[in-house]
Amino acid sequence: MSLLDHQLELLSPAKTAEIGREAILHGADAVYIGGPAFGARHNASNPIEDISALVEFAHKFRSRIFVTINTILHDAELEAARKQIWQLYDAGVDALIIQDMGLLEMDLPPIQLHASTQCDIRTVEKAKFLGASGFSQLVLARELTIEQIRKIRAEVDTPLEYFIHGALCVAFSGQCYISHADTGRSANRGDCSQACRLPYTLSDSKGRVVAYEKHLLSMKDNDQSANLEALVDAGIRSFKIEGRYKDMGYVKNITAHYRLLLDEILERRPELSRASSGHTRVLFTPDVDKTFHRGHTDYFANGRQDEIGAFDSPKYVGVELGVVSRLGTDHFDLVTNAPMANGDGLNYMNKREVVGVQANVVKKLGDSTEGELWRVFPNEQMRELAGLKPGASVMRNRDHHWEASLQKKSSERKVALQLALSEDADGLRLTLRDEDGITTSTHAAMxxxxxxxxxxxxxALHASLGKLGNTMFEVDGIVLSLSQPWFVPSSAINALRRDAIAAHEAARLAAWDRPQRKAPDEPPAVYPETQLSYLANVYNEKARAFYTKHGVQMIAAAYESHEEAGEVPLMITKHCLRFSFNLCPKQAKGVQGVQGQVRAEPMTLVSGDERYTLRFDCKPCEMHVVGAMKPGILASPPPSNVPYSPLTFHRQRPRA
Structure with missing residues (x-):
């Protein structure tokens, strides 16, 4: 089925099918995962067989599986992508998350298509166009405010999806080319070099240093916990967690966290419902601070905010644990606000760097009015811990006890089931009806x-029928419709129950109605623009044909085509370093002592040998990081995972 307007979908990431199963058990209504190739996380690929098994598991709970094919494709890759899509369709996948419009011009199965965040959906016009072109779900840009989302929803009837948690790309998704320009590794092709996490020095137009060796393009992590209901009211129906590179513990923790928050909303809002089946029972206390993050921000959901950047470090420093009280030759003592355990991961700041410490052995020395006193014997030599001294604050980014709770069963998910036992001419019949209205009947002759x-x-019959144990069901009522009390051997009634449960699980799978592709409008919708620059990421002839069909007259090639030799914006971002350092012209308006017009003059950003110009477009409040592709990359063939022979043009016919 497609997502209905009254349904709320929690969408979790999965690096592997095993993580995908746990995401579903911890409350995900849908899971997105990478296929064998062409995903925007090239190190998070999965074979078709694993995805097929995940699909079967998910559909038992009416959860959906989406596969990412959200890179731009070279002409040489199109046929391989088409074959993979058919394999995914045959495996039962519910939808594809795509970026490359060339796929819409190909012979594809009738599988639903979702427009990736890489499509850079920021306007009503673009959202309407993509909905009219056959997309069944739209992943909006992370930079949108709640009010902007509300305006899009008022004009668009296609279900809207929005990232609510996880790492933030500083650039508008699909509008970052800095990795390819410097290293030949294209973010639009799933191979980002993470240039945004490097340290940079920022200088103004007169060469004065504004910030030195700070991680100026590194954002804190997205956290919309406080905005969930506002997003619901604005029209978001699919709530997406980032993290296809994240580990099992992260996915369990963050999925469970948002499952509990959404369930609380659903409890108060009977007009809304969960997008899949079952009840999730979380067996631990989720804590967003316990798994990887760079600090928390709701980004631009409520307008431009101060301190959205993780300028000091792009690493996970964890939560504050305590203060160093004393140093020994092979240990140090800590006054902590919580118990410790052998194997805890600790860190502290030394100048501009985060220094990690592995607590090999810890011993509690006692309690004081300031907290618990612990002795830490680190895995490292004490002389290696530069800058560690009494009074230093220590953080914990690996809580061994807490992580151990996630390594065992940490959640269960059950579908409510009613059981009715009746008799017929030659035995007993067990009829099952679940919360989705699916009914099966199993007979046992006896x-x-x-x-x-x-x-x-x-x-005895009640007890035997109620033993649903490790199945996906929980009892919602047992009815005995018998003419008289019968003696039934426990082995016989248990066998009937097992057969009935197996038959019912099979019936649930058979009853799954996979959503069909949304038909595009006819005649074809007109694209909002008539000219496209390299920012449209047109990398193959099929994509060019798509835009031509939709009224675009001039189409430039994607940046990865190596046709942009000069300086161009390599990154376009809502994050503004002028604003971060109180140098924004809008901030200066009306400030006492500021005379004349403050201009948003260009600035310079330097990291190692790389140098970029920052230009500021103040009307839409955007910053452009400007630079040029390195000559060696520019001269190389455009990247493709499928070998091909690039065309070579000669001034005259080559001699034989």
């Missing part, structure tokens, strides 16, 4: 004998 002890016999 000779029935009157029970000598009626109450005891009925109690």
């Amino acid at each position: 000779a029935l004998q009157p029970a000598q002890h009626a109450e005891q016999a009925e109690a």
